[in-house]
Amino acid sequence: MVVAALLTLIAGGCLLAAHHLLRAQWPSRGPHVAVVAWQALGLAWGISTIGALLAFGLAPYGQGILLGLAALAEDAAANGLQLGVLAEGHFAATRVAAIVAAVGLTTVLLWGLAVSFIQVVRTRRRHRALLALVARDHPEIPGARVLDHPAAAAYCLPGVLNPQIVISAGALEVLDRRELAAVLAHEHAHLRQRHDLVLLPFSSLKRAFPKIRLMERCYNAVALLIEMCADDHARRYHSPRELATALVRFGAAGKAAIPLGAMAVVPNENQPEVLARVSRLLNPVKLSRRATAAVLSGSASLMAVTLTLWHLPL
Amino acid sequence: MKTRLGDLERAVMDVLWEQTEPMTVREVGRALADRDLAHTTVMTVLDRLAKKGVVRRHRDGRAWRYRPAASRETYISELMLDALGQTGDRDAALAAFVRSMSGQEAEVLRRLLLENHGEHGESDRSRM
Numbered sequence: 071m072v073v074a075a076l077l078t079l080i081a082g083g084c085l086l087a088a089h090h091l092l093r094a095q096w097p098s099r100g101p102h103v104a105v106v107a108w109q110a111l112g113l114a115w116g117i118s119t120i121g122a123l124l125a126f127g128l129a130p131y132g133q134g135i136l137l138g139l140a141a142l143a144e145d146a147a148a149n150g151l152q153l154g155v156l157a158e159g160h161f162a163a164t165r166v167a168a169i170v171a172a173v174g175l176t177t178v179l180l181w182g183l184a185v186s187f188i189q190v191v192r193t194r195r196r197h198r199a200l201l202a203l204v205a206r207d208h209p210e211i212p213g214a215r216v217l218d219h220p221a222a223a224a225y226c227l228p229g230v231l232n233p234q235i236v237i238s239a240g241a242l243e244v245l246d247r248r249e250l251a252a253v254l255a256h257e258h259a260h261l262r263q264r265h266d267l268v269l270l271p272f273s274s275l276k277r278a279f280p281k282i283r284l285m286e287r288c289y290n291a292v293a294l295l296i297e298m299c300a301d302d303h304a305r306r307y308h309s310p311r312e313l314a315t316a317l318v319r320f321g322a323a324g325k326a327a328i329p330l331g332a333m334a335v336v337p338n339e340n341q342p343e344v345l346a347r348v349s350r351l352l353n354p355v356k357l358s359r360r361a362t363a364a365v366l367s368g369s370a371s372l373m374a375v376t377l378t379l380w381h382l383p384l
Numbered sequence: 385m386k387t388r389l390g391d392l393e394r395a396v397m398d399v400l401w402e403q404t405e406p407m408t409v410r411e412v413g414r415a416l417a418d419r420d421l422a423h424t425t426v427m428t429v430l431d432r433l434a435k436k437g438v439v440r441r442h443r444d445g446r447a448w449r450y451r452p453a454a455s456r457e458t459y460i461s462e463l464m465l466d467a468l469g470q471t472g473d474r475d476a477a478l479a480a481f482v483r484s485m486s487g488q489e490a491e492v493l494r495r496l497l498l499e500n501h502g503e504h505g506e507s508d509r510s511r512m
């Protein structure tokens with residue numbers, strides 16, 4: 071029962087920490103570190119919630135979660151669904167409900183991940199096929215495909231075999247050569263660091279719990295951090311001001327020729343995303359070494375404690 | 385081989401997009417005469433395009449006639465909407481440089497850049 075209580079505390083703590091992280095200022099100073107923190111929080115939340123339910127449900131076996139699961143299987147094999155040991159203890163019905171809830175939550179999370187993955191693969195396949203038919207190469211920008219569309223857009227299509235960077239004619243129109251280079255470097259960073267894979271678990275969480283607004287806000291926060299990571303990468307080779315100018319130009323030109331009805335779907339946390347990116351490009355402040363170390367070691371210990379609790383027979 | 389097929393698919397679509405009338409395999413082959421393609425090759429390519437759903441076909445007497453399922457502009461718009469995350473499922477499929485911005489936001493940004501120009505503009509230039 072001690073383990074169940076501790077895991078419940080951790081799960082609650084993760085939610086509190088997520089709330090804090092959504093409002094905190096430091097993530098924009100150290101986006102890479104913040105992404106690690108988000109990953110640790112998400113993973114620890116799932117593992118501790120499932121663990122808390124299991125620890126409570128399996129308490130009568132007195133062997134902790136992992137061995138408790140084995141004991142439950144043995145019990146079920148010996149006594150059928152009547153479950154000898156579990157049925158004799160206190161709160162038998164509640165314990166069974168907790169185990170069922172744990173299994174349910176695990177299924178929902180894994181299912182969400184699988185569905186997200188399949189959907190992403192499908193979207194990309196169609197996108198890639200259409201791109202092959204309608205995009206053209208540009209002699210001056212090797213490695214990128216050009217779409218003849220007046221709105222400004224630049225994006226990447228991740229993939230193992232054939233990752234691609236696409237830029238619209240509208241974007242070429244508004245960017246000068248150096249700004250374009252900065253934008254391309256930004257997109258290359260997405261592809262090389264596989265940011266799409268970083269985002270995938272969060273988008274599947276959002277899909278699994280569409281009614282919970284916190285999930286969507288977390289997803290948006292991680293999506294923004296990933297953009298900042300790519301900005302930081304591009305800044306190593308290009309002036310931040312060029313990247314910032316490019317962002318502003320996109321903002322001015324982006325709305326041309328996009329159907330108005332679709333514009334309503336804009337993610338909006340209290341602070342506009344692009345504004346946050348531009349201001350940190352213009353006034354860069356790096357997260358201190360100590361803060362970085364604190365966040366990283368905090369994330370590591372959170373994971374270690376959560377996983378250890380799964381093994382303790384308390 | 386794969387790139388060659390992709391290249392052909394593209395060329396065939398370009399032909400179909402240029403014509404207003406649905407075309408037979410023979411007509412498509414004739415339009416691509418400079419490539420000197422076998423009849424079966426053109427048929428294979430059209431078949432693949434039909435399977436991908438970008439080409440529709442119907443019987444006309446003894447021959448099939450092919451036409452694009454949608455205009456080139458429609459597909460480009462679809463890709464753009466995908467990329468700008470406005471089709472509803474922007475989920476990690478693509479990462480756009482900027483998703484979208486309100487006019488007001490753009491205005492704020494422009495001002496921010498202008499103000500900043502005085503302070504940091506010089507040092508940024510010298511770093512190039």
